[in-house]
Amino acid sequence: MTDQLDAKVNDLSLKSEADPAAVEDDDQIVNPWEVVSKSEKGVDYDKLIKRFGSTRIDQALLDRFEKVTGHKPHHMLRRGIFFSQRDVHFILNCYETKKPFFLYTGRGPSSDAMHLGHLIPFLFTKWLQEVFDVPLVIQMTDDEKFLWKDLKVEEALRLTYENAKDIIALGFDVDKTFIFSDMEYIGSCPAFYRNMLKVQKCVTFNQVKGIFGFGDSDCIGKISFPAIQAAPSFSNSFPGIFGEKDTGKIPCLIPCAIDQDPYFRMTRDVAPRLGYPKPALIHSTFFPALQGAQSKMSASDPTSSIFLTDTQKQIKTKINKYAFSGGGTSVEEHREKGGNCEVDVSYQYLTFFLEDDEKLEQIRQDYSSGKLLTGEIKKELVTILQQLVAKHQERRKDVTLEVVKSYMTPRPLNEKKDK
């Protein structure tokens, strides 16, 4: 495995001149299409923050967040899963002074089954929406998936609808959430297309080559796509939501995994030239594959993660069989030396899904000391994930096409309830 990663990193290093952002470090690759790390601890996020030029979320920001919103920061914030940001203070200023802003996140619908990793930005965004009580737009980049994958237009669009059901099942407030398919919405909103054009006019091939590593043999659709992911950052891309008179000045906060940052670095670069505010960002780490933290999960490898379509039995089997263990090789060794939470995938998953801080800390101590065995920590995780997935599947059943359409119809989204 290490050899393969070495080869991959080396291979990609060859095009580092064309792709400085994607391959700067020798030991990790992070871009919207690939996340590879040589370290068993996974990606070095400090390096990433330095390279991308974002800011680590510190205790002062968490304290201010709590003070301004009156909400204890989400466990994914407290635990550093959302770890990096740009201009979140500015968004808190807006909240504090009751100025409008909105949330924007998205998904590239490339497969029927979404996995646990896909949930992270959505679970967090849903919480942000509840805390801030602001409109949320969710972009389904089916055009991107059509361009990048061996997918037909119709299939990409079908996946948008399937994935939208999973997203809706997480419980987004229909009165404050607009989900849109690029393939449908671009063709139904001239204002969106005009913002695409404005971004496309400001960004050269040289720039997307540098930011995304595109090459001369890439199709022109890929080359101009970044403008499409940029456009929803500007509120006047949604006249149906913010009104025909909106001039694009309503600020936006984008929760996303940090591999999406290149799109928004580009967007932030362009925004002032277009007279729009720069979107603020809040970045998450990557959800580790069952096999370990060296890579993101792959929707095409069913053993690499837990899918929202998995049965209770599959969840149990996968965790027991594939979840990389940081425990000792034998019970004796484990009791003696303890487990390593830093690389133990079951423990890592618990940091994402076990909300109870005290219980998590107890598990950490017990596993580290050897008191808790690998089988036992896996059992904890299996129980939590079985509940989560069962509950999800239950709710998803109620998401009919009609419900999906209600989320996907452009319409004014409710303003803050206290207004």
Added chain:
Amino acid sequence: MTDQLDAKVNDLSLKSEADPAAVEDDDQIVNPWEVVSKSEKGVDYDKLIKRFGSTRIDQALLDRFEKVTGHKPHHMLRRGIFFSQRDVHFILNCYETKKPFFLYTGRGPSSDAMHLGHLIPFLFTKWLQEVFDVPLVIQMTDDEKFLWKDLKVEEALRLTYENAKDIIALGFDVDKTFIFSDMEYIGSCPAFYRNMLKVQKCVTFNQVKGIFGFGDSDCIGKISFPAIQAAPSFSNSFPGIFGEKDTGKIPCLIPCAIDQDPYFRMTRDVAPRLGYPKPALIHSTFFPALQGAQSKMSASDPTSSIFLTDTQKQIKTKINKYAFSGGGTSVEEHREKGGNCEVDVSYQYLTFFLEDDEKLEQIRQDYSSGKLLTGEIKKELVTILQQLVAKHQERRKDVTLEVVKSYMTPRPLNEKKDK
């Protein structure tokens, strides 16, 4: 002037590796953004046909055209102004067997005032529409002009509407003509956007570099634009016209100046891979500038052509003052040696606008022999152009915004009247 052209050709030759189609010959440049020739006779069209790989329109095609349609070929066909084609025989087959097809042409709205050269493809297309009795779509590439020029989105859109008035004033049948602004239509027709995407997926940066001469410092909007000019070649880009069930199999004939051919070479290359028929083409030569045939006219240089907004007096003054003369330097010399119709701009203009073959031939003979003086041939032309422009201005007055909107509303276009 020759020095300047030399410098320009040499300068552009430097990027010939990136742009083989645009700069192959040493003595002329022809691409959608630039037409430059070192010869005073203008562009060498034989060379162009060879380079572009199109077919010269020969007598056999004209004979067949007349036989199949029952119409004498238009004077611009008879006189070789429309001189080159691709697959026109195929379109005649369709007409003969009563299979549906449609016409597609367009305009990049970069200025308020259209000049005589802009009229050529439209006048000819109008005639084709009358002969064939088929639907016509006219694309206004305001997005292209926004990307290429120092224009705001709103201004490009305004120019679309101004230019549409001029086009409509030529007398297109509202029951068979759909005019659309890219900036409006792309945002109101998902099917169009999907065809854009399909083309964008098939064409690489290398290809557009070769075909159009784009470079690394061009903006990503320019790089992906060719897909937008390709999309109207496919009938299912217009479900409002050809029906929701249309699968894009209705063939298309594109009348245009030959500088637009690169777009459609690309389109023809891509079409079979998408399961669509290749668009057929019929190409015109360039309408010469008043100063001579070495370049196309420029909308930004008011002395380079007659504009549709010119007064009767302006027309007379411009022709008398600027129209390059192929006559002798003195009356005596002219009477003795005669005039040169090949370079005389007034005579060239008459070939475009004087429909009477016999009268034109008489003028040619008299001017060549020296019997007709430069002032006299200019007077003939002034009279014709004054009438044409006055009539146009009169008709344009009646083109209200309401009329424009009737052309620009997607709707089923009437089938052949004899069906």
